[in-house]
Amino acid sequence: MGRAPCCDKANVKKGPWSPEEDMKLKSYIEQHGTGGNWIALPQKIGLKRCGKSCRLRWLNYLRPNIKHGDFSEEEDKIICSLYVSIGSRWSIIAAQLPGRTDNDIKNYWNTRLKKKLFGKHYEKQQQQLVRRGRKIKSGIGNSMAIVFDNQGIYNNNNNQSPFLPKLSPALNSPPPPPYANYQPLQFHSNSFSNTAGVIDDLRRTDSVLQFGMDGASCQPVTSTHVGELEKVVYSNTPSFDDGLQFSCDNNGLNLMNDLDWGEMSSLISAPLYPSMII
DNA sequence: AAGTAGGTCAACCGCTTTAAT
DNA sequence: TATTAAAGCGGTTGACCTACT
Numbered sequence: 075m076g077r078a079p080c081c082d083k084a085n086v087k088k089g090p091w092s093p094e095e096d097m098k099l100k101s102y103i104e105q106h107g108t109g110g111n112w113i114a115l116p117q118k119i120g121l122k123r124c125g126k127s128c129r130l131r132w133l134n135y136l137r138p139n140i141k142h143g144d145f146s147e148e149e150d151k152i153i154c155s156l157y158v159s160i161g162s163r164w165s166i167i168a169a170q171l172p173g174r175t176d177n178d179i180k181n182y183w184n185t186r187l188k189k190k191l192f193g194k195h196y197e198k199q200q201q202q203l204v205r206r207g208r209k210i211k212s213g214i215g216n217s218m219a220i221v222f223d224n225q226g227i228y229n230n231n232n233n234q235s236p237f238l239p240k241l242s243p244a245l246n247s248p249p250p251p252p253y254a255n256y257q258p259l260q261f262h263s264n265s266f267s268n269t270a271g272v273i274d275d276l277r278r279t280d281s282v283l284q285f286g287m288d289g290a291s292c293q294p295v296t297s298t299h300v301g302e303l304e305k306v307v308y309s310n311t312p313s314f315d316d317g318l319q320f321s322c323d324n325n326g327l328n329l330m331n332d333l334d335w336g337e338m339s340s341l342i343s344a345p346l347y348p349s350m351i352i
Numbered sequence: 353a354a355g356t357a358g359g360t361c362a363a364c365c366g367c368t369t370t371a372a373t
Numbered sequence: 374t375a376t377t378a379a380a381g382c383g384g385t386t387g388a389c390c391t392a393c394t
Contacts, residue, residue: 182361
């Protein structure tokens with residue numbers, strides 16, 4: 075049995091809010107607050123709206139100091155850098171931008187910023203892939219859709235976004251054997267420093283990312299070492315089903331546990347991410 | 353001028369998390 | 374500690390608008 079609905083669906087109004095409804099909700103909340111109970115609010119005011127709808131309307135439109143309209147260059151940068159590091163956690167991103175709502179930022183990202191950042195080429199490729207009905211694997215966390223394509227590689231190297239880190243020199247030259255036929259992938263973080271060792275087995279098992287280095291078997295990764303992963307990663311196994319495997323250079327990783335795949339994936343910068351269609 | 357395609361954004365849906373009991 | 378309901382959240386939808394043919 076499903077969960078009970080939060081309101082009587084048959085008796086609530088849906089769709090756009092009228093100015094009268096806005097006024098009722100706004101003036102009530104300004105005078106009395108929400109009372110800590112959105113569900114009860116519409117009845118008190120005499121609005122035929124779901125409590126959730128009232129909450130959304132207030133948060134996204136009616137509450138004071140909401141900023142609408144164009145985003146500044148500075149805001150763009152904040153959104154992009156946060157998206158790259160934490161993915162689509164809009165409420166967290168919105169918390170860094172006073173006056174902006176998560177819904178606004180989400181819409182802005184989906185309709186404009188993504189294109190601005192990734193370019194038209196990326197959009198077109200996505201559309202073509204969908205049209206061709208090819209299988210797109212996008213399961214890396216919830217943040218970035220990664221499409222594997224062993225023919226038409228998307229490479230943003232010559233048109234790189236100012237919001238993303240520069241490619242490491244290694245990405246501009248062919249990968250060394252035995253990865254000559256593999257596609258370079260990139261992890262990035264602000265805290266790269268020295269490099270040491272080689273990760274030769276990196277895989278996801280359930281929600282835990284694991285890798286082994288210098289011939290050692292897979293072990294879980296600690297989040298404290300995430301930032302130390304080296305930039306260049308070569309994919310050799312386009313299989314998400316039983317673990318995505320990479321080989322890569324790394325950076326002094328040794329203690330490993332409790333890094334979930336979402337955290338890891340947030341370190342992957344999609345525009346630089348050549349991929350393979352399976 | 354009319355029809356169509358694409359873009360935008362407010363609002364909804366349903367799942368997850370949190371808080372109260 | 375378990376259960377329940379509300380709040381929070383992100384993905385998706387669809388109405389409206391604009392640009393293009």
